[in-house]
Amino acid sequence: MARDTGDPGMDKTPKVKRQRRKKTKENKTRTVHANILYDHAKGEENPNRHYANNKIKTTKYTVLSFLPKNLFEQFHRFANVYFVFIALLNFVPVVNAFQPELALAPVVFILSVTAIKDLWEDYRRHRSDKEINHMDCLVFSRAERRYVEKYWKEVRVGDFIRLRCNEILPADVLLLSTSDPDRLCHIETATLDGETNLKQRQVVRSFFDLDCDFDPLKYSSIIECEKPNNDLNRFRGYIIHRSGRRDALYKENLLLRGCTIRNTEEAVGIVIYAGHETKAMLNNNGPRYKRSKLERQMNVDVFWCVIILLVMCLFAAVGHGLWMFQYGDKRPVFDVLSPEGTDLSPIMSAIYLFLTMIIVFQVLIPISLFVSIEIVKICQVYFIHQDMELYDEETDSHLQCRALNITEDLGQMQYIFSDKTGTLTENKMVFRRCTVAGVEYSHDANARRLAMYQEMDSEEEECTSHGGTLPRRDSVASHQSAKVVLRSQSTKSHRRTGSRAEAKRASILSKHTAFSSPMEKDITPDPQLLDKVNECSSQMEFMRFHSQPASHLPSDLADIIDFFIALTICNTVVVSSPNQPRQKVRMRFELKSPVKTIEDFIKRFTPSRLTSGSNSSSSSSLITNRSSNKGCASMLSSPSAESTLTKLDEEKHSGSLQHAFSPMPPCYDGKAWNVEEGELRYEAESPDEAALVYAARAYKCSLVGRLPDQVTVELPHLGKLSFELLHTLGFDSTRKRMSVVVRHPLTDQITVYTKGADSVIMDLIKPPDTGNSKGKRQKKIVSRTQNYLNLYAADGLRTLCIAKKIMSKEQYACWLQRHLEAETAIQGREELLFDSALRLETNLHLLGATGIEDRLQDGVPETIASLRQAGLQIWVLTGDKQETAVNIAYACKLLDPEEEILTLNADSQEACALLLEESLHYIQAKFLCSSSDQSTKAFHNNFVPFDIYSSSSPSSSSSSHTAPFTVHRLGLVIDGRTLAYALDKSLEDKFLAVARSCRSVLCCRSTPLQKSMVVKLVRNKLKVMTLAIGDGANDVSMIQVADVGVGISGQEGMQAVMASDFALPRFRYLQKLLLVHGHWCYSRLANMILYFFYKNAMFVALIFWYQFYCGFSGSAMIDQWYLIFFNLMFSAFPQLVTGTLDKDVSAETLQQLPQLYVNGQNSEEYKPYMFWMNMIDAFYQSLICFFIPYFAYADSDVDLFTWGTPITTLALFTILVHLGIETKTWTWMNWLCISFSIALFFTVALCYNASCPTCYTPSNPYWTMQRLLKDPLFYLLCIITPIAALLPRYFYRACQGTLFPSPVQVGRQLDKLPAETRRNILSLSRVKVGSPLSPKPLFLSLGTPSTTDCSKKDQRGFPSSKTTQGPVLQTEQQGQRRGPTDSERGLSDLYTLVPTEIDTLPYTKDAPQLSEEPQPPPTKDSECLENSLEASDLSLSSWITSTPLLPQTDSIHLNLPPDGGSHCVRYTRDLEEKLKSAAQRSEQETEQEKEQSLHISL
């Protein structure tokens, strides 16, 4: 048709123009025409001319604009403006202090350093822009009627481009045609979101059936879509064909710039967004700039410096006024008139002098500080990057610092907010067990298998650590490097989980698939369930042969088969074959689109067709269909397209049914079957999807193919079944479920399979009709399933419920009608679709539930333990359900079996308020008032470090509870709904009051928004430093809100990493990042900043003292060159080296003694008083440096600058030696730098003093230095002055080191010890954390208690202390031996592990006793649960115990009846476990289960 028009541009333009005009009025959409139509009407006529072209320019500057723009940007910084102001002030003759040109030097220097940095960065961007702009791609040329190579930058909106396999997309392209017979195009979006699995993109529907090659010349449609935006997951629009028909466009049709085409030989599309308007580019926000706490603190002190400066200037000005005044009218000969010859009054002189002094004292505001800090931070980032221990060999990735300017914040964290899944856990989902139709299949063999992996894992780790590096990479030859790395990445991830041999095998097999380690794939089926599946399918086969309706199947068996079908198809897993990487298995039987129109639906589902469809027709129909289609030129140009479609539909449909019953010989012997199926690889978007599919495959229910319109499943006995996929309602976090609508090939019913979070699904279950037996059974299933779900959750498994629903055709038609409306809406489509999904997912029939295990990452418990020792409060915010979260929390040592758990579940605002109130009372009653209680005391003793920490953290003034909060041995668990109430303005203070007195807080079922609100609340109200760590998109908001956001570059994509300040490969690296690098960065920078203040103050004060001897005239004895370059050159380098390399404590000690981290949390390196101490020291030192030369040269014939030069030299020496005192580690770099500084000063001075006899007015220092070097007095001064100046500081440091060493100093002393001794000492203090399942926490307190305390405690005796004799003996002896010498606090006090260990050991010793108590087996447990369920009318009051509050209560659950009828809070106590606060995990669990069941029963 397009060809008919011949010259389409001519007759179309007016119409198009009209349309454009209309669109611009709306201005909400973008209209894209094919450029091909306007080839000759370049420029003016092209409707696409307003859209950005594909040339990208990320540079900020051009050659011309660089200078003004860069300067403009730099002047946004206040400090720069200040310094420029001062420099300009120098040009005013009355006030000038220096040679004006010279005064500009520092500012110009600083500005140019920054400018050069910016320029270099910009140049890098420019080069990379150029490289990208000059990449090639194929663009259709109308003139040549073929695709020609063009540069990326020449691509324009409306161009047709052809992409070949492995090409990178140059722009956002609407997919119009692919070589793939399914009309699919696979892309890899790793560059956008880091997800390594392939994504399918579909050809626009109108071009779907276009079987022949797409011809751009025939294209004549107009595309209307949204304005460019940065939402990667949204694309809305429609395409208007010439016929006027509209087709909706989805994100599935859009190929995004930066993605790579995979597995598709060729694809053709039209450019929609180009260049900077592509979604990828719009998503690039660049790095974030945060201001660290240290810098904020520093800015306060800079402000103080300004005040000091002003005071000094004011003082000088007043002094000058008075000095002038004393002479009265008799103007002395040395008081020179102003250049104009006018006589200034004392007041005017004072005012001018004030300005002059500002110039002279400008150094007090450290101009180079800002630059130095930036340099030091860049170096620090470099070192963090280079740390081998933060490098993950398995993923070949290391830590990334994305925010360059908050490294020191890492050393000051107080709260950590962590995501659970993927952060604490591997995010490797392993199918553990399931329940179907109310029957539990425990999968014991599977559990054993997993345990085995665990063992092998640890073995292998040892292996690795001994044997050095493994041969890491398999040399897979591949056409693209990027691809290879991706593959090897997944390869490596297997090695972590399997044994080495197995890993090797796995790597060969599965090198192309994510989420497919052998642990995840090889599920051992439960024999009982397997039998049932076999039985079921054989029955079905039997029935099929006897053409019985499937409904005759016993309902439990039907549920089982439905359950597995649901597992298999209710997902978005893509199947591929490993032999041909990423090559889809072609299980293609038909060609059909999903139901898209009502007519389509009616056509498809007319009864006649259905009946006819059941007859098998010739299998060759497909081929004929395709061949018949071959001839068509364009589906739109063909007037009979619709009818063809209908025809096709019919034929195809019959084909599908035919295939559904294709006589595929079912093969029972597992071997042959395995060989075939084992080759299939599943690529899932989320790991639990894959886990479920693999689980189903273990039951011979395997997914063999997935197309947009059908899913093929192979069932035992039945062979391959093709499910016609009518709809897929994807997973979203609000619905928390996904559904597929399929037509069941056996029953031919329209079936909805839904899979989702149990909390959601359970509410959607059709209320069972209690009238008949079936309904009763259903009810029982639901309740049983619920019990098992609780059990699973208690085991820390992730639970998913599977449900189905059978719809009648009418229902479906009705729903479809509205759904289609929703789909085609442009505005509010999301909401409409959401509503539509809600309408569908109701009245479900519960099939069963699955439990998926998510293993903890390596080293998580250890990391958490040591982070906690470091005084960090760790909150876990997870979307998981409460029970799962609690159990993971136990497993990773976040919650301690010994500690009480405060669980807050409320259903209303009032209830929540009451709960919080009660909890507060409880905490106060228990911990604040009952100090006489022994156990409480022990707790307190145990938590001295936390005590210190929390009392020193500023208590928020707004908090209604201003009592000092100590962190108790309490855990707080709160669910999302309660959290929502608690986060309310009225309750947040109370919530915080409760939460902050708990040692760990666990927020379950929290939404991303809640996560960020919690972080924000804690951060703002408690004024603490917060760190958020997470790996998924749901953590992004939290990561952004926190002071430091850390992303785990895990399996869930890159969103978290993109939003983060630091990206870690594994959670456990957080330990070194915080404890070592954070500590170092903080202490280095803090010391450097303090030193800077000191240095500048000291130097400036010299001039200030001089004012007393020059009539406050603003004169300086230091040559202005020295004055200006002192900071920039002579004293600049040593502090940079120290700021970069100084290590106060070695990395090993820092990691082994996490307590040292408290140093940074309390800002102990840089407290406000330290600034003032430094200032006082600076003033003292400058007094010494001024007055020793003063008296040494008093009443001599020394001239101004011959006297000033020694002072400069002395100041330099003093400053350097001061740095030396503060330097903790002296490497050759430090020596070099200090000698370099001194050498530089003398060289410059000598050269400067010899260079020109008359150039440097007014100082005119010709030959000064040379003469000084001949003067013995100079050397005598150089020796005595620095020593006298630094004597107090040196003495103080020595005394401090001996009398009251800070923990850090003790750590340093520890470093000095021989390795052997140190190891012995540390091994005493180190917290040995066992396997995740054996909780044995030992807490190491930092300050007190002393050994006398300890011995008292021993005398007092613990109930079980007798049993602890053995292990404690040794430590006790040590304690006693050390006892006598320990009259004061010191090293051994610091590591008073001895008493604390005694405190905690009894508990662990108690464990065996307690475990002797019969543990209710699961079945028994569930029975009892059932009982409680049956008694659902159980009166609430029977649960209310009026037990008085006992401090020893082990576990306190605060629950409110959900109906909110009686607002009483009950403290339920489990009588068994009260008296000793010993606890055991399993007991805790069972109690929770009971609690949970109670909750449900209510």
Added chain:
Amino acid sequence: MMATSYSAKDEDGQITVSGGGGGSLRSRKPENTAFKQQRLPAWQPILTAGTVLPAFFIIGLIFIPIGIGLYVTSNNIKEFEIDYTGVDTSSPCFNCSQSFSWNSSRPCTCTIPFYLEQPYEGNVYMYYGLSNFYQNHRRYVKSRDDSQLHGDMDSLLEPSKECEPYAKHDNKPIAPCGAIANSMFNDTLELFFNDPNGTKVQIPLANTGIAWFTDKYVKFKNPGGDNANLTAVFQGTTKPVNWRKPVYELDKNTSNNGFINEDFIVWMRTAALPTFRKLYRTIKDSKMVPTLPRGNYTLEVVYNYPVRSFEGRKRMILSTISWMGGKNPFLGIAYLTVGSVCFFLGVVLLVVHHKCGNRNNSADISN
């Protein structure tokens, strides 16, 4: 690889394209070098009483002898000072001091007798000292033109702006310009030895060799090069307002005249502190042992320089010097003090170390 390199570089807003493929398989594992892993060998001093003890004692032991030496040296220097300002009515110069004017037409002379109790051996230096004279005042210090003093003809006729308001007088450039030159000390001091036999012997005072060598021969130059006729060279300029005679009449000796007059050069080197002395003359070791014998002397002052307006004082100082310069006991005392303090602190630390340091040092920990 794509993903990670993308995120590493994304601050540039770029999609990184890994082109070519080959070679980019290199592991990103950081190098295991001491520098990159921050394991450089280092000396880690720990400041505790025990470790710093030796330093304190060593400093004490070194400083105390130095201090004694310096003190003794300083005490051996002989110095005599006489204030001739004439504030007191009884002072011989009281009359002269009443004149506040710079340009009083008649020179006022006063004679001050004094007695040297000790003979002065070796070279004796004669200084004049001024007190309360702020030669270091900011505007004063700047008020000079170095290029003019360097003999630059242009600057001679067009003095720099720094000299304002002492750059021109009656539209003629001032040579030398500026406030420093303008306020040059112009008293004349003469020393007579009153022989016990009653004769007044004038002591020869050398007026050269008192300035820095580099000043005289490098920094200061008369304009016109070697032209001996300074009058002609300074043609067109005028003398500083306060001066009595032009610059080319400062001395008869052409090598000490004009800008290279050493009294002038000495004056131009502005003093650091408001109380200062400047070398006026040297009394060379005349082989007549001693240079200045014990006895009565007379100082004859041509009193020109007014200091009363700013409460200033004028002194004449006679001094011998040692290797460490003039008489100044301060440094010796300072060394003694610092040395003693160090020693004392060392003792304190020793006590501290013995009382508290025991359990902290490494020996104890290793037990």
